[in-house]
Amino acid sequence: MEKIAIGIDIGGTNSVIGLVKENGEVLVSGGIPTQAYQEVDAYVEALEEEIRRLLAEAGEKEVLGIGIGAPNGNYYNGTIEFAPNLNFKGIVPLVDKLKERFDYPVIKLTNDANAAAIGEMIYGGAKGMNDFLMITLGTGLGSGIVSNGELIYGHDGFAGEVGHVIVEKNGRQCGCGRRGCLETYCSATGLVRTVFELIGTTTLPSRLRDKVKEGDITSKMVYEAAIDRDELAVEAFRKTAEILGEALANSIAYTSPKAIFLFGGVANAGEYLIDQVKMYMEQNVLTIYQHKVDVIKSALPGADAAVLGASSLVWKEAKKIIA
Amino acid sequence: MEKIAIGIDIGGTNSVIGLVKENGEVLVSGGIPTQAYQEVDAYVEALEEEIRRLLAEAGEKEVLGIGIGAPNGNYYNGTIEFAPNLNFKGIVPLVDKLKERFDYPVIKLTNDANAAAIGEMIYGGAKGMNDFLMITLGTGLGSGIVSNGELIYGHDGFAGEVGHVIVEKNGRQCGCGRRGCLETYCSATGLVRTVFELIGTTTLPSRLRDKVKEGDITSKMVYEAAIDRDELAVEAFRKTAEILGEALANSIAYTSPKAIFLFGGVANAGEYLIDQVKMYMEQNVLTIYQHKVDVIKSALPGADAAVLGASSLVWKEAKKIIA
Numbered sequence A, B: 001m002e003k004i005a006i007g008i009d010i011g012g013t014n015s016v017i018g019l020v021k022e023n024g025e026v027l028v029s030g031g032i033p034t035q036a037y038q039e040v041d042a043y044v045e046a047l048e049e050e051i052r053r054l055l056a057e058a059g060e061k062e063v064l065g066i067g068i069g070a071p072n073g074n075y076y077n078g079t080i081e082f083a084p085n086l087n088f089k090g091i092v093p094l095v096d097k098l099k100e101r102f103d104y105p106v107i108k109l110t111n112d113a114n115a116a117a118i119g120e121m122i123y124g125g126a127k128g129m130n131d132f133l134m135i136t137l138g139t140g141l142g143s144g145i146v147s148n149g150e151l152i153y154g155h156d157g158f159a160g161e162v163g164h165v166i167v168e169k170n171g172r173q174c175g176c177g178r179r180g181c182l183e184t185y186c187s188a189t190g191l192v193r194t195v196f197e198l199i200g201t202t203t204l205p206s207r208l209r210d211k212v213k214e215g216d217i218t219s220k221m222v223y224e225a226a227i228d229r230d231e232l233a234v235e236a237f238r239k240t241a242e243i244l245g246e247a248l249a250n251s252i253a254y255t256s257p258k259a260i261f262l263f264g265g266v267a268n269a270g271e272y273l274i275d276q277v278k279m280y281m282e283q284n285v286l287t288i289y290q291h292k293v294d295v296i297k298s299a300l301p302g303a304d305a306a307v308l309g310a311s312s313l314v315w316k317e318a319k320k321i322i323a
Helices: A040-058 A094-099 A112-122 A188-201 A208-214 A219-227 A231-255 A270-284 A305-322 B040-058 B094-099 B112-122 B188-201 B208-214 B219-227 B231-255 B270-284 B305-322
Strands: A003-010 A015-021 A026-032 A062-069 A079-081 A106-110 A132-137 A141-147 A259-263 A294-297 B003-010 B015-021 B026-032 B062-069 B079-081 B106-110 B132-137 B141-147 B259-263 B294-297
Touching: A003 A040, A003 A305, A015 A040, A015 A305, A026 A040, A026 A305, A040 A094, A062 A094, A062 A112, A062 A305, A079 A094, A094 A106, A106 A112, A106 A305, A112 A132, A112 A141, A112 A259, A112 A305, A132 A231, A141 A231, A188 A208, A188 A219, A188 A231, A208 A219, A208 A231, A219 A231, A219 A270, A231 A270, A231 B231, A259 A270, A270 A294, B003 B040, B003 B305, B015 B040, B015 B305, B026 B040, B026 B305, B040 B094, B062 B094, B062 B112, B062 B305, B079 B094, B094 B106, B106 B112, B106 B305, B112 B132, B112 B141, B112 B259, B112 B305, B132 B231, B141 B231, B188 B208, B188 B219, B188 B231, B208 B219, B208 B231, B219 B231, B219 B270, B231 B270, B259 B270, B270 B294
Parallel strands: A003 A062, A062 A106, A132 A259, A259 A294, B003 B062, B062 B106, B132 B259, B259 B294
Antiparallel strands: A003 A015, A015 A026, A132 A141, B003 B015, B015 B026, B132 B141
16 A cells, blocks of 8 residues: 655644655645634644545555644654744643544654755755755744754754854844844845845845835845845845855854755745855855855755655654664 | 773874773873874874783783774764874874774774763763763864764764854954854963953953963963952953853754763863853853753863773774674
């Protein structure tokens, strides 16, 4: 019988569910609105219903397990802990709750960036790579670190918060309550903050100055302006790349990865981001690491990436059980 | 027959050799002057002679192998690569050269800080710990990172250069050719540099101001002055602890260690260093890591620490072979 893994990507708004083959093909997918549930038990009930509906749709399969990517997910405990963007407060023992409902060999949970890192290793550009770094550029900056072929979870399950490395003393205020965290500069949100800062501090001409009056500026608008050589947008990308390049140069000194993968919408801004990040990284890295580390766009397909990442937890774990 | 490991600590001036029991007891020790040899082959010849002399002195033993701690040591290749303080230039295949002379199951080499980390795990305060960070404070700042119970060597064997994380943009000049590296502030040398900076930039009273005229200021002199409440020396330690505490707070966001061990002469300055480092670290660390990470003085005995660290490579490797 064909083996499949169930991947669940839990976001603040929606939870996306996919039934995934080992080659990364998503057989069927569905989802439920996370934010519609105030209580975790009602949420888990709805999750089970949707999974059983998808399994019926997919037909006879051998399910190896469920992998979950969730904000503030703790791999060791299978819990979601104090996630600021979810209705479920405190520590939620999600894996235990799913084990009461499903009898699969593997039910595992981790945070979204760790799931993306394992996804890259199982389905993406990091196949066969033992040492790499995954950086996800979304609302914040997430990271997953793989060393010696294993994801680093740390003693408490919370390793890999590179977005909260302080890169600028007394720098920008961060949602975490401190100042100068990398993600306040290098993320979709950080890019837009840089645009506002440049509007205030420079006289660079920019069509984004007019957009401010119309409403929100998005990272996509900044990218489109940069493509049209909008001076302020180009400078915003340069500054983002400079700070990220410097931070990655420092990151290399910890785990000496073979490659750094960039994931998420902002990472698609090829020459404006990745090429410049690489340049600034090389300018700042210790000599012994020079010209050794690739900076690469994630090979995970955009739309399914989060679900694929989550489902990859199952294959990774299943291999350990078989081995 | 009693099992022993041979540990070799290669320094720019001397190479120290110890025959070590699994409990960390050094049976016999000796050494040769590294800097007396211009050619690596003559050096290896002398090393063999001294090892054979020590083995004869120790009597009938089962030797499991040789572990070597060396500057710029590469674990994967068994090489010393471009070590600035050794006479042997370029890439020295030391493990291969020793394998021609000794037929032991394990002959392994790594850099001194990695050796100290494994030493801490085998003989010291990190027994049974799967995730910790070792920071060695000597002329420079070395580091060894253990995650999932394994030392992180990185894709090229050179992971763990936390001393060369840039903590101050356009900061102090570093021997590596860049500016603002952590070790230019936090090391025996960095502490003395801070004293000079404070002599120049403050009017703090200090007996160290007179010492400058007499010749070199050492980190030991700064420590003794701090004990006597010398204002400038106390401030030099405070500043060192502040920068190190901030840097360690950032380090935690990578691998989330259970503990950070500080090793080397400067680490002995208890309340002046470790207590303050811990305070600044807690002030700067991300909330989810607060009050979770210990900062501890290495439990490796000072005089034998480097040789113990080197020899521990053998036990670590031997366990893998048996397992």
